[in-house]
Amino acid sequence: MNSSNVTADPPQGRRERNKQRVRDSIYYAAIELFADQGYDQTTVDEIAEKADVARGTFFNHFQKKEDLITEWGAKRRDVLREGLAAATETDPRRALLECMGLLADISLSDPALTRALTTAWVKAGYILQEEPYLSDMLGDFVVEARRRGQVPDSVDPRLAGLLLRDVYFGTVFRWVQRPEGESDLAADLHTACETVLDGIMPLSAHGS
Structure with missing residues (x-):
C-alpha cells in the first residue's frame, strides 16, 4: 500500500x-x-x-x-428513541402502552442505578426543570389518536402528555421508595397508563 x-x-x-x-x-x-x-x-x-x-x-x-444525573437522563432518552424507532405498533393506545413498557425496561435494566439516581434527581429539583421531551412525545400519541377519532377534540394533547409524564414519574418514584421486589414496575406503569387512557381515549378500541 x-x-x-x-x-x-x-x-x-x-x-x-x-x-x-x-x-x-x-x-x-x-x-x-x-x-x-x-x-x-x-x-x-x-x-x-x-x-x-x-x-x-x-x-x-x-x-x-449533579451534571452526571443530567447525562444519565440524556442516555436514557437515547435508548428510548432507539426503542421507539424500532417499534412497529401503529395503534396510538397500544403504542403508548408499548412506550411505557420500554420506559420500564430502561429502568429495570439497572434497578440499583435507577433507584440511586431517581432519588438524587428528585432531590436536586430536576423534576421541576425537566425538558418537555417526554411530555411532548407522549402528547404526540394523543395527537395521532385524536386524528383517528379515538380521542375527543376537547382533549388537549399537550395537557394529556403532561399528565402521562406525571403518571410515569410518579409511578417510578413510588417504585423507587418501596423495598426491592415488593412491586412490579412494568405492571404498575401499564395499569396507571391504562387508567389515564380510559379517561382520555374513551372512543378508542381496547383490544390489546
Whole structure:
C-alpha cells in the first residue's frame, strides 16, 4: 500500500474522540459507584480515582456532580428513541402502552442505578426543570389518536402528555421508595397508563 494515499485522521477528530473517551470513562465510573454505594455517598474524588483521572479533569467534563444525573437522563432518552424507532405498533393506545413498557425496561435494566439516581434527581429539583421531551412525545400519541377519532377534540394533547409524564414519574418514584421486589414496575406503569387512557381515549378500541 502506498502510504501517500493513506489519509490520517484530522488532529481535531482524534482530540474529540479522546475527549469523549475520557468523558465516558468518568461517567461510567460514576454510575458504577452510584449503583454500588449511592449517589450522596459518592464523592467527586472517588469518581476521579475510579476513572483514573485527576480531579481537575473531572471538572473539565462535568461542572458539578449533579451534571452526571443530567447525562444519565440524556442516555436514557437515547435508548428510548432507539426503542421507539424500532417499534412497529401503529395503534396510538397500544403504542403508548408499548412506550411505557420500554420506559420500564430502561429502568429495570439497572434497578440499583435507577433507584440511586431517581432519588438524587428528585432531590436536586430536576423534576421541576425537566425538558418537555417526554411530555411532548407522549402528547404526540394523543395527537395521532385524536386524528383517528379515538380521542375527543376537547382533549388537549399537550395537557394529556403532561399528565402521562406525571403518571410515569410518579409511578417510578413510588417504585423507587418501596423495598426491592415488593412491586412490579412494568405492571404498575401499564395499569396507571391504562387508567389515564380510559379517561382520555374513551372512543378508542381496547383490544390489546
